[in-house]
Amino acid sequence: MGKVNIEIDGKQLTADVGSMIIEVADEADIYIPRFCYHKKLSVAANCRMCMVDVSSLPKAVPACATPVADGMVIQTQSDRAIDAQKSVMEFLLINHPLDCPVCDQGGECELQDLSVGYGEDVSRYVEGKRVVKDKNLGPLISTDMTRCIHCTRCVRFGQEVVGIRELGATGRGEHIEIGTYIESTMDSEVSANIIDLCPVGALTAKPSRYKARAWELRESPSIAPHDCLGSNVNIHHRRGEIIRVVPRENESINEVWLSDRDRFSYQALTEGKRLLKPKIKKNGTWQETDWQTALNFAVAEMKRIIGVSKGEEFGTIVGNNSTLEESFLIQKLIRGTGCNNIDFRTRRRDFSKDQYSGVRAGFNFPLQDLDTMDATLLIAGDIRHEQPLAALRVRKSTGFGRAMAINPFDGEYNFRLYQEIQPEPHLLAQEFACVLAAAAQKQPDKINAEIKDWIEGITFTEQHAIIVDELINGEQSCILMGVYVQEHPQAEVVNWIAEQVARLTDSKWGYMTQGCNAAGNKMAGAVPNQSEFGGRATPGKNAKQMLTEGLKGYLIHNCEPDVESLWADQALANLQNAECVIALTSYEDGRVSDYSTVMLPIAGSYETSGTYVNVEGRWQSFSAAVPAPGESRPAWKVLRVLGNLLDTSGFDYESSVQIRDELKEKQENSRDKKESRKTPPELHAASEEETKRDSLGLYMVDPMVRRANALQQTSKASTHPISISRVTT
Amino acid sequence: MKKFKQFVNSFLLVELLKGLMVTGRHMFSPKVTIQYPEEKTPQSPRFRGIHALRSYPNGEERCIACKLCEAVCPAAAITIDAGVRESDGSRRTTKYEIDLFKCIFCGFCEESCPVDSIVETRVFEYHFEEQGAQILTKEKLLEIGLIHEEQLAQDIEADAKYR
Numbered sequence: 001m002g003k004v005n006i007e008i009d010g011k012q013l014t015a016d017v018g019s020m021i022i023e024v025a026d027e028a029d030i031y032i033p034r035f036c037y038h039k040k041l042s043v044a045a046n047c048r049m050c051m052v053d054v055s056s057l058p059k060a061v062p063a064c065a066t067p068v069a070d071g072m073v074i075q076t077q078s079d080r081a082i083d084a085q086k087s088v089m090e091f092l093l094i095n096h097p098l099d100c101p102v103c104d105q106g107g108e109c110e111l112q113d114l115s116v117g118y119g120e121d122v123s124r125y126v127e128g129k130r131v132v133k134d135k136n137l138g139p140l141i142s143t144d145m146t147r148c149i150h151c152t153r154c155v156r157f158g159q160e161v162v163g164i165r166e167l168g169a170t171g172r173g174e175h176i177e178i179g180t181y182i183e184s185t186m187d188s189e190v191s192a193n194i195i196d197l198c199p200v201g202a203l204t205a206k207p208s209r210y211k212a213r214a215w216e217l218r219e220s221p222s223i224a225p226h227d228c229l230g231s232n233v234n235i236h237h238r239r240g241e242i243i244r245v246v247p248r249e250n251e252s253i254n255e256v257w258l259s260d261r262d263r264f265s266y267q268a269l270t271e272g273k274r275l276l277k278p279k280i281k282k283n284g285t286w287q288e289t290d291w292q293t294a295l296n297f298a299v300a301e302m303k304r305i306i307g308v309s310k311g312e313e314f315g316t317i318v319g320n321n322s323t324l325e326e327s328f329l330i331q332k333l334i335r336g337t338g339c340n341n342i343d344f345r346t347r348r349r350d351f352s353k354d355q356y357s358g359v360r361a362g363f364n365f366p367l368q369d370l371d372t373m374d375a376t377l378l379i380a381g382d383i384r385h386e387q388p389l390a391a392l393r394v395r396k397s398t399g400f401g402r403a404m405a406i407n408p409f410d411g412e413y414n415f416r417l418y419q420e421i422q423p424e425p426h427l428l429a430q431e432f433a434c435v436l437a438a439a440a441q442k443q444p445d446k447i448n449a450e451i452k453d454w455i456e457g458i459t460f461t462e463q464h465a466i467i468v469d470e471l472i473n474g475e476q477s478c479i480l481m482g483v484y485v486q487e488h489p490q491a492e493v494v495n496w497i498a499e500q501v502a503r504l505t506d507s508k509w510g511y512m513t514q515g516c517n518a519a520g521n522k523m524a525g526a527v528p529n530q531s532e533f534g535g536r537a538t539p540g541k542n543a544k545q546m547l548t549e550g551l552k553g554y555l556i557h558n559c560e561p562d563v564e565s566l567w568a569d570q571a572l573a574n575l576q577n578a579e580c581v582i583a584l585t586s587y588e589d590g591r592v593s594d595y596s597t598v599m600l601p602i603a604g605s606y607e608t609s610g611t612y613v614n615v616e617g618r619w620q621s622f623s624a625a626v627p628a629p630g631e632s633r634p635a636w637k638v639l640r641v642l643g644n645l646l647d648t649s650g651f652d653y654e655s656s657v658q659i660r661d662e663l664k665e666k667q668e669n670s671r672d673k674k675e676s677r678k679t680p681p682e683l684h685a686a687s688e689e690e691t692k693r694d695s696l697g698l699y700m701v702d703p704m705v706r707r708a709n710a711l712q713q714t715s716k717a718s719t720h721p722i723s724i725s726r727v728t729t
Numbered sequence: 730m731k732k733f734k735q736f737v738n739s740f741l742l743v744e745l746l747k748g749l750m751v752t753g754r755h756m757f758s759p760k761v762t763i764q765y766p767e768e769k770t771p772q773s774p775r776f777r778g779i780h781a782l783r784s785y786p787n788g789e790e791r792c793i794a795c796k797l798c799e800a801v802c803p804a805a806a807i808t809i810d811a812g813v814r815e816s817d818g819s820r821r822t823t824k825y826e827i828d829l830f831k832c833i834f835c836g837f838c839e840e841s842c843p844v845d846s847i848v849e850t851r852v853f854e855y856h857f858e859e860q861g862a863q864i865l866t867k868e869k870l871l872e873i874g875l876i877h878e879e880q881l882a883q884d885i886e887a888d889a890k891y892r
């Protein structure tokens with residue numbers, strides 16, 4: 001790209017040809033006031049606040065819509081520029097209410113700031129101001145439309161970034177209004193981003209409405225705990241209470257966005273029914289007790305059950321959102337007592353590859369590259385609801401590239417699909433195998449004897465061939481597997497096919513996983529066949545066996561198998577029938593108080609320090625933003641004490657950082673184990689019963705989200721689109 | 730010459746008489762000592778005594794929970810929690826507390842208030858009998874406001890043209 005030399009406020013700068021003045025100025029840290037310009041949205045140039053003075057032009061011009069030209073001399077502070085900006089400000093304030101004291105944006109409002117800089121202190125306008133009726137946009141976003149300055153950022157966000165046009169502008173001039181045309185709520189899974197985008201107080205967060213001012217909030221960086229991307233967030237809190245969660249910019253993960261789930265789940269921590277003291281159930285009634293008694297009780301029960309059954313009758317279920325440190329400690333603890341039943345995969349049916357140890361990340365390419373894929377093949381992915389922000393990236397790529405899907409279920413996509421195949425759920429692997437067959441035919445010199453044997457007799461259609469063509473021809477292409485794939489009884493077959501197709505077509509592959517720390521849990525060894533980093537371990541029972549066979553005792557950590565697991569009903573019955581269930585939980589409502597025998601209060605997300613490993617294998621550590629309420633303690637501390645009480649060695653950690661460092665070291669020392677199979681997995685027919693999808697739904701994925709009130713009131717909470725298959729037999 | 734003048738002055742006790750003159754003048758000038766508490770000094774309408782939260786004549790509290798007083802208070806004496814009022818969805822405080830032990834009676838809170846809600850009354854005689862009573866709660870503040878409303882309205886009126 002060519003370069004031009006320009007001068008802004010006396011600073012000599014070089015800029016790319018075609019870039020706008022405002023971009024160059026931003027880069028050089030020269031501030032130009034603006035309302036409608038946003039770096040992630042198209043240029044609308046309708047607010048006119050960004051007027052600057054270009055010496056070669058007779059009038060001030062908008063900096064966001066004026067491309068740079070060689071030799072331009074630009075002044076942002078000259079009389080002409082300031083004059084233009086002042087008049088724009090006066091116009092903007094004509095219809096703006098004098099509302100700042102009751103406005104939730106007060107203190108962090110771009111209009112407020114700029115009116116201090118460019119506004120007159122006395123208004124020349126005496127006529128009546130216009131009033132706009134507020135719209136009801138649902139339980140997440142509250143509106144004060146009289147304050148809207150019609151920058152249309154919110155409209156452009158829906159149109160360009162999400163691909164769902166929920167808001168629009170109707171009317172012209174004085175009568176312009178932002179709204180939903182017909183009365184309806186905002187239902188997209190990333191809708192609340194318009195709160196951040198709106199430069200004024202027209203769109204604000206409903207759950208934190210009127211709660212606090214920007215200036216009294218403290219900001220702590222953290223990682224969102226609900227999907228495998230690990231979006232970066234800032235926790236805004238005051239006096240130890242979380243007030244809101246906002247995105248923290250990270251171009252390689254969440255850009256500047258945040259899904260509604262990550263943004264509003266904090267409500268569970270502040271408004272959920274928290275367990276504040278350890279409790280023991282005696283004769284059917286709960287009794288509060290102190291930590292010492294509760295821990296001793298738990299340890300005695302564990303020793304008894306593990307001792308009598310030689311570890312056979314005790315099981316440990318780890319929640320999806322446990323941190324790396326917690327998972328590591330809990331597996332170390334349980335293996336130290338001579339019990340090997342531990343698993344976090346409560347939503348997996350295929351354990352056929354368990355005996356091959358090894359750990360690796362779900363993606364073999366950076367997440368960011370999803371933006372630039374020429375071809376993306378989605379396998380059984382409800383990406384919009386599973387990883388809402390990844391869907392935005394795939395959508396970005398469909399601007400020039402093509403997205404295709406093999407999905408047994410009715411998908412809701414916010415991008416156009418070039419090809420869509422809808423097999424029956426139990427024939428997913430068979431359908432995908434046809435793609436492999438097509439790929440093998442197109443790339444005969446890349447296949448080996450094994451694949452040749454494997455695809456023997458598999459026929460493919462025109463459509464499969466087109467998909468393969470796209471994958472081959474795309475300069476960058478990838479195969480993305482949705483969360484459902486890992487729930488499928490033939491998960492390993494699908495995974496294997498994906499990798500073979502990727503190899504043959506020179507594409508990338510990526511597996512999306514349930515929860516935010518699936519990769520970390522596996523690395524930490526919270527699986528029955530391997531300890532940390534693929535270390536050798538005596539095989540134990542997996543989650544399915546533990547939950548369906550029924551054991552005498554359970555230790556459940558940050559997880560509700562009676563809701564989350566694929567065998568919810570059986571899990572509930574077995575937990576109820578168990579002699580002892582030790583629950584490490586942050587909440588005391590729900591059925592956990594029904595079936596557990598002792599409840600130990602642990603800190604929730606944002607209240608504990610730890611590390612999440614995201615789907616790319618990126619380690620993201622965070623420290624506690626707020627203290628845990630009552631007597632609840634960070635889980636790693638509880639596990640450390642439990643470890644010591646159980647007489648297992650090596651539990652003398654003083655901080656979670658120490659645990660992380662030890663793990664990091666272990667990772668570096670672990671041999672890079674190849675996770676390849678000796679023989680390809682067999683393609684056998686799966687039963688229809690086994691492939692039913694009991695989707696958890698967008699707002700049911702973990703104990704925290706399930707208790708976030710505002711999210712539960714949204715329409716997305718009750719109707720989940722992907723739970724039924726369109727195919728009828 | 731100088732010495733002679735000095736001698737005459739001291740001989741005639743001029744310095745002493747001068748001093749006595751001052752005493753004499755003060756003996757007959759009007760007295761300023763106030764016999765508190767029987768007598769009281771006059772107060773300015775801007776007097777900064779104990780705080781009050783004012784209400785509108787219809788009983789509606791004025792405060793809109795903008796939190797400016799909390800922000801401006803140099804002694805961090807004010808603590809406010811706010812939220813949506815159930816009945817009409819308006820912005821209201823759920824907690825408004827002033828710690829009088831921290832307060833330095835600077836009057837900034839009064840000046841910052843956009844709706845003349847938090848004000849300082851002319852009352853400066855009060856005491857606390859219990860630990861903790863120095864924290865004026867929202868209820869107490871509103872009550873003080875009701876008691877002194879007439880005076881407060883007058884004072885604000887009197888000061889209005891200077892603001």
Ligand code: SF4
Pocket residue numbers: 096097098099100101103104105106107109110111112147200201202
């Ligand atoms: S949007 Fe900004 S300028 Fe308008 S009332 Fe709210 S804080 Fe004030």
Ligand code: SF4
Pocket residue numbers: 147148149150151152153154155178197198199200202203
């Ligand atoms: S509601 Fe906010 S973001 Fe949307 S057009 Fe109005 S001012 Fe802009």
Ligand code: SF4
Pocket residue numbers: 798801802803804805806807827831832833834835836837838839
């Ligand atoms: S008078 Fe001054 S110190 Fe006292 S509460 Fe008001 S602002 Fe704070």
Ligand code: FES
Pocket residue numbers: 033034035036037044045046047048049050051062063064065
């Ligand atoms: S920012 Fe340039 S016109 Fe709005």
